[in-house]
Amino acid sequence: MRLKDKVAIITGSGSGIGRATALLFGREGAKVMSMDILGDTAEATARDIKDAGGQADYVQGDVAIDADVERMVKTTVERFGRVDVLVNNAGILAVMRVAQVSEDLWDRIIDVNLKGVFLGCKHVIPQMMEQGGGAIVNTSSVAGVRGESNFSAYSASKGGVVLLTRTLAVEYARFNIRVNCVCPGLIQTPMFDRQLALLSDREKALERMKKTIPRRQIGEAEEVARGILFLASDEASLIMGAALPMDGGVWAGDPPW
Numbered sequence: 033m034r035l036k037d038k039v040a041i042i043t044g045s046g047s048g049i050g051r052a053t054a055l056l057f058g059r060e061g062a063k064v065m066s067m068d069i070l071g072d073t074a075e076a077t078a079r080d081i082k083d084a085g086g087q088a089d090y091v092q093g094d095v096a097i098d099a100d101v102e103r104m105v106k107t108t109v110e111r112f113g114r115v116d117v118l119v120n121n122a123g124i125l126a127v128m129r130v131a132q133v134s135e136d137l138w139d140r141i142i143d144v145n146l147k148g149v150f151l152g153c154k155h156v157i158p159q160m161m162e163q164g165g166g167a168i169v170n171t172s173s174v175a176g177v178r179g180e181s182n183f184s185a186y187s188a189s190k191g192g193v194v195l196l197t198r199t200l201a202v203e204y205a206r207f208n209i210r211v212n213c214v215c216p217g218l219i220q221t222p223m224f225d226r227q228l229a230l231l232s233d234r235e236k237a238l239e240r241m242k243k244t245i246p247r248r249q250i251g252e253a254e255e256v257a258r259g260i261l262f263l264a265s266d267e268a269s270l271i272m273g274a275a276l277p278m279d280g281g282v283w284a285g286d287p288p289w
Contacts, residue, residue, distance in 0.1 A: 153168060
């Protein structure tokens with residue numbers, strides 16, 4: 033198992049990519065700290081890992097609140113003794129034109145998607161330095177590396193994650209801390225389903241979205257989790273500062289029409 037006996041914190045692990053990643057890490061031998069703003073979902077993920085024979089615990093918290101993130105790291109060290117992997121995955125989305133975005137909504141998206149990554153790294157890096165190294169994997173988006181209509185706040189936050197990832201990779205490489213990020217495209221998650229439900233013709237919109245993807249399929253959370261697993265594992269020992277596209281070919285070029 034690629035993460036046998038390693039300790040991993042995964043934020044936003046109550047659903048979607050975070051949950052899929054936590055369950056996969058558990059199967060790969062990691063001791064998982066499940067963290068979500070919804071404590072019951074974080075607990076459910078931890079319980080499912082334990083029911084499958086793994087080791088896990090959970091903590092409720094908001095990644096945009098410094099004290100919550102500090103507590104997350106301290107609780108993990110108290111429970112498992114160290115932190116080998118941090119997956120900064122928690123994120124939120126709003127689909128609307130920039131003139132429709134309120135200041136409060138803009139601030140909230142930036143706080144969760146970008147500040148949350150900053151706080152996670154800020155509090156876990158000293159622990160990783162003390163223990164001799166670790167791996168951090170941040171969740172960005174294909175919307176963070178190319179323009180996407182109606183995604184202004186989201187794209188700004190996820191673009192920030194890419195450059196924060198690269199900067200931290202350079203800063204901490206000599207301390208044996210690897211920092212990378214994944215850039216998913218359209219992925220079947222509860223967040224995706226909620227946005228899709230707002231559209232008048234769900235099925236028609238879904239088919240239109242598929243046509244923008246070279247492989248013509250919406251991704252699955254488990255597929256992204258496997259990319260995160262690779263970047264978190266020792267198999268990725270030379271990879272630092274990468275932004276791994278996981279989008280079915282969208283980043284590679286124009287969609288096939």
